[in-house]
Amino acid sequence: MKKLAIIGAGDLGQQIAYHAAQDNQFEVVGFFDDFATPNTIINQIKVFGKVEDVENGFTNKLFDEVIIGIGYKHLGFREKLYTSLKAVVPFATFIHSSCYIDASCVVGSGVCIFPGVIIDQQAIIKDNVFINISCTIAHDSIIAQHTFLSPRVAIAGFVNIGKRCNIGINSTIIDNINVADDVQIGAGTVVINQIEKSGLYVGNPSRFIR
Numbered sequence: 095m096k097k098l099a100i101i102g103a104g105d106l107g108q109q110i111a112y113h114a115a116q117d118n119q120f121e122v123v124g125f126f127d128d129f130a131t132p133n134t135i136i137n138q139i140k141v142f143g144k145v146e147d148v149e150n151g152f153t154n155k156l157f158d159e160v161i162i163g164i165g166y167k168h169l170g171f172r173e174k175l176y177t178s179l180k181a182v183v184p185f186a187t188f189i190h191s192s193c194y195i196d197a198s199c200v201v202g203s204g205v206c207i208f209p210g211v212i213i214d215q216q217a218i219i220k221d222n223v224f225i226n227i228s229c230t231i232a233h234d235s236i237i238a239q240h241t242f243l244s245p246r247v248a249i250a251g252f253v254n255i256g257k258r259c260n261i262g263i264n265s266t267i268i269d270n271i272n273v274a275d276d277v278q279i280g281a282g283t284v285v286i287n288q289i290e291k292s293g294l295y296v297g298n299p300s301r302f303i304r
């Protein structure tokens with residue numbers, strides 16, 4: 095079994111650790127976190143060090159693959175970590191065994207897909223995307239790099255979601271919609287029109303608020 099290290103020892107990192115181990119896909123061996131004290135133990139998992147220690151940790155064979163547990167509040171940092179580390183450490187792809195991902199889908203590296211997600215034919219999930227529990231992504235849709243989907247997001251067919259988007263819980267995006275980069279969508283929002291500029295959108299139908 096591969097040894098997994100997680101960058102970020104907060105709530106999201108701990109959830110990833112739980113699911114990756116409980117699903118018997120990885121031995122979760124350690125966290126890297128700038129705000130945790132090195133060598134302390136969090137939920138029985140050691141804090142190996144800070145983000146700057148990831149490359150040395152790999153060289154010293156502390157882990158086989160890494161994944162990022164930095165969530166929707168810091169998507170720019172999530173991107174920065176991924177782009178700076180991808181050439182020097184191998185990234186894991188974690189898809190919980192309860193998911194249905196059609197065999198025709200393409201799922202990138204560093205992607206984390208939590209329990210109960212359904213992704214239909216020809217969908218593309220690009221690198222470093224995080225997909226929370228119970229999301230549904232219909233056929234031919236594309237989720238671009240570093241984007242975060244909250245629980246139970248429903249995405250119809252032929253949808254393109256941009257980079258570093260934060261899609262709120264239980265939101266719905268109808269078919270043939272393009273969502274720009276750096277868009278935040280509030281909980282329960284219903285997107286029925288193209289979203290061409292970055293910013294925060296809420297409501298049914300969705301409206302730009304800032």
Ligand SMILES: CC(=O)SCCNC(=O)CCNC(=O)[C@H](O)C(C)(C)COP(=O)(O)OP(=O)(O)OC[C@H]1O[C@@H](n2cnc3c(N)ncnc32)[C@H](O)[C@@H]1OP(=O)(O)O
Pocket residue numbers: 226244245261262263279280281282283294295296297298303
């Ligand atoms: C596992 C996990 O937990 S993952 C995380 C899941 N969490 C989420 O998905 C949370 C999503 N967050 C939201 O929906 C938040 O309400 C946000 C981010 C959209 C807005 O939060 P804030 O920046 O605090 O905005 P604020 O509360 O001041 O609202 C601004 C306006 O938008 C409205 N608004 C805010 N959220 C929503 C919403 N989801 N739907 C409709 N209207 C909304 C407010 O009523 C307010 O309207 P007004 O100006 O007419 O009074």
